[in-house]
Amino acid sequence: MNEATDTTRDFIVRTMNADEVDLAIEWAAREGWNPGLYDAHCFRAADPDGFFIGELRGEPVGCISAVAYGGQFGFIGLYIVRPEFRGKGLGLRIWQHGIAYLGKRNIGLDGVVAQQPNYRKSGFQLAHRNIRFQGIAEAGITASALTDVRQLPFDKLALYDGRFFPAPREAFLRAWIDQPETVALANVVDEQIRGYAVLRRCREGRKIGPLFADDARTAEALFTALAGRCAGEAVALDVPELNTAAIALAERHGMASVFETARMYTRHAPDIPLARLYGVTSFELG
Secondary structure, three states, X not given: OOHHHXXXXXXXXXXXXXXXXXXXXXXXXXXXXXXXXXXXXXXXXXXXXXXXXXXXOOEEEEEEEEEEEOOOEEEEEEEEEOHHHOOOOHHHHHHHHHHHXXXXXXXXXXXXXXXXXXXXXXXXXXXXXXXXXXXXXXXXXXXXOEEEHHHOOHHHHHHHHOOOOOOOOHHHHHHHHHOOOEEEEEEEEOOEEEEEEEEEEEOOOEEEEEEEEOOHHHXXXXXXXXXXOOOOOEEEEEEEOOOHHHHHHHHHOOOEEEEEEEEEEOOOOOXXXXXHEEEOOOOOOO
């Protein structure tokens, strides 16, 4: 029996358990993606059934997340095959399983730019690039006008968040703002949220995401307050290329472009106000 036939027969793709989501995050760290320390718990909260692992003769060799946000939208991430098992067609089997799980939903992903031709074969079309900016956080002035988001009515926060994401994601949002070693601040004017942002600890340094704001001044205040909480550490911000004010914000604070992704969708780019989206929540979950 040749190797191709053998691997086809002995390879399965199944839903992960909670511990295996931790394994996927560890693989992501080995790929240099610098995940958050508590990402596994937050990601699984979004859709416990949307994480899949590929096993060859009982050994985990690859994974994918295919998170369903309701019945209309899904997001692909954590698409990884261990290096020693690449080139055997196993990644394609895992990919097909994740896509099948999401069915007819509009599906998004943040993929490596060089892989765009392969994603197009699966029906994805480029919407825009996202650029990761990174630098050393500077000490900032704490803005007294900002509010800890945990002090806000959650439904009000979820409503504001929903302006910037294609589908409701309350379970994920609760876990995201409540994770340990996290600072989450909002700008509230006349009892209305004008912006909010989250700073979380990662394997190396911190990441700010999301950073949503009604205007550049609010985005600046949120960014400065969060960066000031981790002065001297590496901090990253993932910015839609189409938001020139967000790029200017990053560059103004001494951050440099270190990585980029292609944000792609299978049906259409959702109607999201990118001019007010200063920081993407996560390349893995959208």
